[in-house]
Amino acid sequence: MRRGWMMAVVATGLAMSAVAQLLPALGGGGLGAPLGGVTGGLLGQPGSQSTVLGGVQGGLDFVGGVARDLNPTDLLSLRRQRLRELVKDNRPALDMDDDGNPIRRDEIVATAPSDAALAAAKAAGFTVLRRETVEGLDLPLVVLAPPKGVPARKAIERLSQGDYALNHIYEPAYAALEPGGGKAAEGRAGGALMGLIDGGVGAHPAFAGAAIEQRGFAGAVKPSGHGTAVASLMVGQAGAFRGVLPGGRLLAADIYGGSEANGSAEAIARALGWLTVRGVKVVNMSLVGPPNPLLAAAVKAAQAKGVLIVAAVGNDGPAAPPQYPASYPGVISVTGVDAKGRALIEAGRPTHLDFAAPGADMAGAVPGGRWEALRGTSFAAPLVAASLAKLDRGDAVAVLAGEAKPGRKVGRGIVCGDCATPPKAVGIK
Numbered sequence: 001m002r003r004g005w006m007m008a009v010v011a012t013g014l015a016m017s018a019v020a021q022l023l024p025a026l027g028g029g030g031l032g033a034p035l036g037g038v039t040g041g042l043l044g045q046p047g048s049q050s051t052v053l054g055g056v057q058g059g060l061d062f063v064g065g066v067a068r069d070l071n072p073t074d075l076l077s078l079r080r081q082r083l084r085e086l087v088k089d090n091r092p093a094l095d096m097d098d099d100g101n102p103i104r105r106d107e108i109v110a111t112a113p114s115d116a117a118l119a120a121a122k123a124a125g126f127t128v129l130r131r132e133t134v135e136g137l138d139l140p141l142v143v144l145a146p147p148k149g150v151p152a153r154k155a156i157e158r159l160s161q162g163d164y165a166l167n168h169i170y171e172p173a174y175a176a177l178e179p180g181g182g183k184a185a186e187g188r189a190g191g192a193l194m195g196l197i198d199g200g201v202g203a204h205p206a207f208a209g210a211a212i213e214q215r216g217f218a219g220a221v222k223p224s225g226h227g228t229a230v231a232s233l234m235v236g237q238a239g240a241f242r243g244v245l246p247g248g249r250l251l252a253a254d255i256y257g258g259s260e261a262n263g264s265a266e267a268i269a270r271a272l273g274w275l276t277v278r279g280v281k282v283v284n285m286s287l288v289g290p291p292n293p294l295l296a297a298a299v300k301a302a303q304a305k306g307v308l309i310v311a312a313v314g315n316d317g318p319a320a321p322p323q324y325p326a327s328y329p330g331v332i333s334v335t336g337v338d339a340k341g342r343a344l345i346e347a348g349r350p351t352h353l354d355f356a357a358p359g360a361d362m363a364g365a366v367p368g369g370r371w372e373a374l375r376g377t378s379f380a381a382p383l384v385a386a387s388l389a390k391l392d393r394g395d396a397v398a399v400l401a402g403e404a405k406p407g408r409k410v411g412r413g414i415v416c417g418d419c420a421t422p423p424k425a426v427g428i429k
Contacts, residue, residue: 075317075346086169086260093261097153097166101290104167104264108152108159109294110142117162118142124158125150136273137301141294143167143266163293167264170255170289172198172226172378192389193249195280195307196231196382197271197287199224200254202367206236209247214254215274217267222258225366229374230286232365233419234386240425241363241371244386244416251278263287268325269298276302281392283307284385286378288314288323288348299328308396310334310385312377314348327351332388332397335410336360336380341417343409347377355400356410357383362420363428373423383416 080100087094087102095105107129110117118128125147133140144164146155156164201212202223212231214221237246253271256262268287275283283302288311289295299309311326313335326333327350336344336359344359359380366372388396404413423429 072317072319076319079316079320090261093259094169095151095153097168097290099290102169103152104169104261104266106145106152107167107264107266108144108146108156109165109167109266110144110159111163111165111294111297112140113142113162117159120161121159126155126159134269134273134298134301136276136305137269137298139269139273139297139301141266141269163297165265165293167266168289168292168295169261170263170265170268170287170295172263172286192245192282192392193251193278193280194234194245194386194389195275195278195283196227196234196250196252197255197268197275197283197285198230198252199227199256200258201231201250201252202228204228204232204236204238204365204367204369206232206238206241206243206365209237210235211247211249212252213250214252215271216254216257217271217274218255218257218259218262218264220257221254222256223367224254224256224258225372226286226378227252227254228366229364229372230284230378230382233379233382234284236365238365241365241421244383244419245390248386248389251275251280265289265292265295265298269294272298272302272307276305276307281306281308282310282385282389284310284382285325286312286381288312288316288326290321291324291327295325296328299325299331303330308332308388310381310388312336312381313350313353315344315346315376315378316348317346318349320348322351323348332384333411334377334381334384336375336377337407337410337414339420339422341405341407341410341414343407344375344377347409353409353411354397355384355404355412355415356380356407357387357415358417358420361422363423363426371423371426371428373428383419387416387419 083100083102087096093105094102097103126144128142129145130143146152152166200221200223233243235245235248235250236243255267255271310332313326313333314323325331332354333350335347335356337356339361357380359377360375362374363371364374391399400415401412404415405417407414
């Protein structure tokens with residue numbers, strides 16, 4: 001766990017009682033590497049079933065909703081510190097763009113480059129690292145390395161021909177839950193086929209009746225707490241816990257492979273292509289990051305093939321810049337509300353907002369057969385995605401809007417308000 005990042009939280013002026021509860025997490029060890037670059041705050045330990053998850057903001061929630069005492073400027077400052085720590089901890093693989101967003105070091109992505117553009121890039125000292133056409137999206141892409149000694153963020157300015165982008169990193173939004181445990185077993189089930197782009201899904205009794213197929217886009221599939229929790233809200237069922245489509249069919253694309261240095265725009269594009277080829281019509285992405293030409297092209301290509309993309313708005317507060325893919329046109333952007341229907345104070349502000357769903361006062365599955373209390377827009381988005389898949393019709397968005405309950409700062413309304421399983425229902429005190 002990143003001590004510098006957690007100390008930044010302490011420095012925000014939290015009450016001493018809150019600080020006392022945060023500090024033990026700093027030196028406890030054995031917490032596991034947070035996934036996707038989100039500093040994991042207070043991650044659940046084996047045998048512990050009471051930790052509220054949500055990265056640093058989850059840590060604040062853990063101490064009694066202290067996040068409500070932070071103003072938007074505080075949340076924005078914490079975001080910047082988190083991203084700096086992410087890059088610092090992964091220097092061999094990551095760098096930053098001019099706006100402070102993490103990128104894959106020494107990688108520039110060209111979308112559908114012409115032969116002339118590639119020739120010009122090579123003449124300028126760039127070399128080709130990878131070249132492919134993303135299956136399912138018919139999207140040609142080439143990954144270039146900049147001239148030796150020139151950072152990608154500077155080298156990209158030398159490329160005048162073609163559509164180029166830095167290979168940005170996207171974080172789970174929010175809540176890096178600890179990795180661990182085996183993969184969820186594949187099975188057979190009926191119902192609508194849904195897609196998930198996240199970390200790997202771990203084994204849990206909640207998936208006994210579900211059909212989950214996984215594929216890695218950053219190496220082998222590695223189970224993660226975040227991916228497992230999100231998947232459980234979509235297709236899980238065990239005892240008092242019930243997802244939106246229990247026992248449903250889910251294709252899970254792991255874009256992290258257990259490493260916080262992964263989760264790139266390139267990996268997301270390839271994952272979207274796989275899901276599109278497989279006939280998925282609704283994809284959940286509880287991920288956030290900056291606008292990126294490659295990601296935008298991949299989203300647009302998937303949408304053109306009839307894929308509906310649902311994304312979380314993020315948890316860095318309304319002062320943070322709009323997050324993507326939630327802010328792209330046509331993407332169903334989702335914020336979170338608590339058990340009283342109040343918008344989460346830490347929720348981001350996208351360029352457009354479609355729906356809200358429960359994002360607090362709820363439980364979800366994590367690897368190893370355990371349960372955790374959850375908070376964050378990460379966990380609201382899958383409820384909306386699964387609700388759309390459940391409708392399984394062309395006008396699903398309009399139908400869902402008609403069923404949504406009104407509220408403040410909730411877009412077209414609150415969806416699936418009764419879908420959250422209270423933590424105490426699964427034994428969390």
